[in-house]
Amino acid sequence: MTSAEPAIVAVDVTRTYELDGVSVAALRGVSLTVSADDYVAIVGTSGSGKSTLMHLLGALDRPTSGTLRIGGRDVSSLGPAEMAHLRNQTIGFVFQSFHLLARTTARDNVALPLVYRGVSGKERRAKATEMLQRVGLGHRLDHRPNQMSGGEQQRVAIARALVTDPSVLLADEPTGNLDSATGEQVLGLLESLNGEGVAVVLVTHDREVAARAGRQIVMRDGLIVE
Amino acid sequence: MRIAEAWRVAVGALRANRLRSILTMLGVIIGVGAVVALVGIGTGTKQLIEQQVEGLGSNLLIVVPGRLDPGAAPSASTLDMDDVDAVTRVVGDRSRVAVTISSGETVRAGSREAYASMQGVLETTPDVFVRRLDRGAYLTRTDVTTGRRVAVLGAGVAQQLFGDRDPIGRQITIGGVRFRVIGTFEKLGQSLGVDRDSEVHVPVTAAQRLLGTTRIDGLAIRAPDRDTIDTLGRNVVATLVKRHPDTDFSAVTQEQILGVLGDILGVLTGVLAAIAGISLLVGGVGVSNIMLVSVRERTKEIGLRKAVGARPRDIGVQFLLEAVLLTTIGGILGMSLGIAAALAVDRLSPVPAAITWWSLALAFGVSAAVGIVFGVIPAQRAGRLDPVVALRTE
Numbered sequence: 052m053t054s055a056e057p058a059i060v061a062v063d064v065t066r067t068y069e070l071d072g073v074s075v076a077a078l079r080g081v082s083l084t085v086s087a088d089d090y091v092a093i094v095g096t097s098g099s100g101k102s103t104l105m106h107l108l109g110a111l112d113r114p115t116s117g118t119l120r121i122g123g124r125d126v127s128s129l130g131p132a133e134m135a136h137l138r139n140q141t142i143g144f145v146f147q148s149f150h151l152l153a154r155t156t157a158r159d160n161v162a163l164p165l166v167y168r169g170v171s172g173k174e175r176r177a178k179a180t181e182m183l184q185r186v187g188l189g190h191r192l193d194h195r196p197n198q199m200s201g202g203e204q205q206r207v208a209i210a211r212a213l214v215t216d217p218s219v220l221l222a223d224e225p226t227g228n229l230d231s232a233t234g235e236q237v238l239g240l241l242e243s244l245n246g247e248g249v250a251v252v253l254v255t256h257d258r259e260v261a262a263r264a265g266r267q268i269v270m271r272d273g274l275i276v277e
Numbered sequence: 278m279r280i281a282e283a284w285r286v287a288v289g290a291l292r293a294n295r296l297r298s299i300l301t302m303l304g305v306i307i308g309v310g311a312v313v314a315l316v317g318i319g320t321g322t323k324q325l326i327e328q329q330v331e332g333l334g335s336n337l338l339i340v341v342p343g344r345l346d347p348g349a350a351p352s353a354s355t356l357d358m359d360d361v362d363a364v365t366r367v368v369g370d371r372s373r374v375a376v377t378i379s380s381g382e383t384v385r386a387g388s389r390e391a392y393a394s395m396q397g398v399l400e401t402t403p404d405v406f407v408r409r410l411d412r413g414a415y416l417t418r419t420d421v422t423t424g425r426r427v428a429v430l431g432a433g434v435a436q437q438l439f440g441d442r443d444p445i446g447r448q449i450t451i452g453g454v455r456f457r458v459i460g461t462f463e464k465l466g467q468s469l470g471v472d473r474d475s476e477v478h479v480p481v482t483a484a485q486r487l488l489g490t491t492r493i494d495g496l497a498i499r500a501p502d503r504d505t506i507d508t509l510g511r512n513v514v515a516t517l518v519k520r521h522p523d524t525d526f527s528a529v530t531q532e533q534i535l536g537v538l539g540d541i542l543g544v545l546t547g548v549l550a551a552i553a554g555i556s557l558l559v560g561g562v563g564v565s566n567i568m569l570v571s572v573r574e575r576t577k578e579i580g581l582r583k584a585v586g587a588r589p590r591d592i593g594v595q596f597l598l599e600a601v602l603l604t605t606i607g608g609i610l611g612m613s614l615g616i617a618a619a620l621a622v623d624r625l626s627p628v629p630a631a632i633t634w635w636s637l638a639l640a641f642g643v644s645a646a647v648g649i650v651f652g653v654i655p656a657q658r659a660g661r662l663d664p665v666v667a668l669r670t671e
Binding site: 053077106109110111131132135136138139140144146150152154163166167168169196215 | 279289293577579580581582583584585586587588589590591632651663664665668
């Protein structure tokens with residue numbers, strides 16, 4: 052992907068949920084461009100629509116109206132399988148609660164996205180090892196999540212997000228479950244990745260964390276307010 | 278690649294919930310085991326009956342009054358020795374025609390007694406049926422024409438009356454009338470539920486005098502070959518109907534007897550297998566249930582897998598494979614159980630059992646199919662989960 056083409060373009064995107072026959076507008080017309088080397092923080096109170104926006108940017112969900120292009124593809128034309136392919140090819144997710152598979156080693160957790168890309172077992176292990184070394188966990192390859200600290204688990208999750216060479220890294224409260232020193236490490240890691248040309252979008256309610264980003268987007272009531 | 282991953286995950290999931298997996302399999306194990314064991318017993322019984330009917334002799338035609346329909350009331354015989362002569366003329370060979378008049382009688386020798394099935398027969402009986410003598414000689418034509426009171430004992434009767442002593446030449450009484458033993462049969466065992474070692478053969482003429490009748494119960498003909506058996510049967514029945522216009526006669530072959538018995542046994546085996554099949558169905562519902570629980574428990578995992586690029590199909594295949602793995606492992610264990618049960622029945626009870634390859638193949642196929650059928654709904658549900666909702670689940 053060339054740096055001239057934005058990683059994600061959203062134009063007047065809305066998302067309405069139907070809950071027991073009542074329509075709830077979570078996003079009410081959001082326009083946003085994430086360029087290839089962006090470092091964006093989305094802040095807002097809970098219920099402001101930031102999680103919904105995150106899911107849309109990550110191709111986990113499709114907008115009710117408006118145009119959303121991820122990696123140059125209009126998601127409204129894609130079926131569930133194509134959305135899965137798009138996520139696998141372009142997006143790396145980092146979650147607040149890590150979402151690692153229990154009973155599975157760090158290396159196999161990191162290699163998981165490559166399974167759905169059809170990469171051979173040998174290549175998967177090599178790539179996963181490389182990623183774990185990069186996040187400083189070369190000595191934890193065969194450890195299971197419950198044998199690792201929270202900071203280590205989040206770094207495994209980051210390694211998993213990076214193993215597919217994504218163009219965008221989406222982090223949903225990546226430091227929310229970590230103490231400040233460990234959170235600092237994780238943020239440092241994300242920032243160094245951004246320096247290597249990966250677009251980083253993080254959702255946080257922590258003003259300090261948000262302030263370190265290249266730009267901030269503040270959300271309220273389903274709209275971007277600044 | 279993805280199938281390999283789905284396989285690995287399925288095995289891992291079954292191992293992680295070992296007790297639950299085994300309990301779920303139990304339904305399939307019992308169902309498949311019951312089907313295999315019951316079909317085995319049905320098949321074994323059928324084979325035994327076929328052997329016994331064929332063991333009577335080859336190309337047999339059995340002529341009885343009345344119709345041989347299942348459920349038809351047996352009718353009293355009106356046949357007599359003149360009819361036998363007429364049939365003999367149709368057959369053209371006296372040695373191919375056997376007759377019988379039978380009656381249950383108490384047989385005594387000194388202080389010992391035995392309850393026996395007295396059979397009034399012609400000297401041709403060993404030529405028509407397969408009957409081998411152990412000792413002495415069979416009835417002669419002279420014995421029959423003169424109504425001589427001589428008897429050939431079944432192995433069981435001889436044992437009861439004489440133990441290990443040689444019965445040849447000794448006196449016995451049948452229904453109070455004195456007979457002389459001239460031979461004994463080889464041991465035969467049971468045939469179609471009748472103890473054939475409790476038979477005592479005497480000349481038909483002597484039996485008729487003893488019973489105060491001129492009738493016979495039925496006759497049997499050994500046809501020269503398989504091709505003429507049906508024509509011969511029709512000719513014999515036509516001859517008899519001409520002589521007894523008011524009576525129906527039936528001529529049945531071993532194939533027909535086997536056919537009727539086979540049908541009855543087939544229906545019985547089918548009903549038993551169907552009942553066993555219902556338990557397999559219940560086992561399948563159990564698998565479906567547990568798979569739904571498994572999908573719910575692993576909703577977060579499904580969400581994560583989808584987030585990193587698993588397509589609905591990848592998730593569906595993973596869960597379907599888990600269900601099929603459950604039922605096929607259950608199926609294999611069930612087959613082993615069924616084979617063991619059938620062998621135990623065969624060894625430890627008089628009921629025979631025979632395991633056939635087709636029943637094993639069927640059981641395995643059905644258990645795999647049960648996995649697919651009952652795994653589809655949970656698998657589809659897993660595949661269709663909305664990743665956003667799945668990830669949010671705690």
